[in-house]
Amino acid sequence: MDATKPTDVEQISAFAAYIREARAAVNALSAGTGVGVTVLDIAAGAVSLTVGTDVGRFGVELVLMTADGAVSIANILGGTEGQIKIFLALDNDVDIVDGLQAGGAIYLNQLPALSSYAMQTGDVLALVNVDGDGSTVQGFWRELFRQTALK
Numbered sequence: 095m096d097a098t099k100p101t102d103v104e105q106i107s108a109f110a111a112y113i114r115e116a117r118a119a120v121n122a123l124s125a126g127t128g129v130g131v132t133v134l135d136i137a138a139g140a141v142s143l144t145v146g147t148d149v150g151r152f153g154v155e156l157v158l159m160t161a162d163g164a165v166s167i168a169n170i171l172g173g174t175e176g177q178i179k180i181f182l183a184l185d186n187d188v189d190i191v192d193g194l195q196a197g198g199a200i201y202l203n204q205l206p207a208l209s210s211y212a213m214q215t216g217d218v219l220a221l222v223n224v225d226g227d228g229s230t231v232q233g234f235w236r237e238l239f240r241q242t243a244l245k
Contacts, residue, residue, distance in 0.1 A: 155178070
């Protein structure tokens with residue numbers, strides 16, 4: 095979309111093209127590059143999530159997360175660079191495993207390295223994908239921030 099068009103001197107016949115262009119841009123946003131919410135119930139024993147299957151392809155996504163039993167999530171596969179996933183724990187069953195900077199691994203801001211973050215009900219963890227292409231190159235998921243539930 096071009097915010098400078100149409101100008102005050104455009105021909106009326108050109109308006110249809112601007113309307114189509116704007117509609118295509120809005121459709122592209124709602125088809126996966128915008129903002130969304132996903133309710134996710136993770137199967138017991140799961141070790142990874144997949145973008146487009148378990149979570150959405152949104153540019154920024156809130157993931158309301160529960161699990162059927164204890165899970166340790168170590169990878170998020172299929173991410174595209176710049177995607178942001180904000181996980182809100184709705185139970186105490188999900189551990190996030192700290193990993194290396196490759197293969198869709200989750201790279202947490204905590205010590206000791208390669209440990210786990212046991213999310214509790216109400217905890218929030220935000221991750222951004224670095225270097226993923228949405229296909230064969232997984233990149234990694236860098237922690238942006240976390241907020242632990244204090245009450």
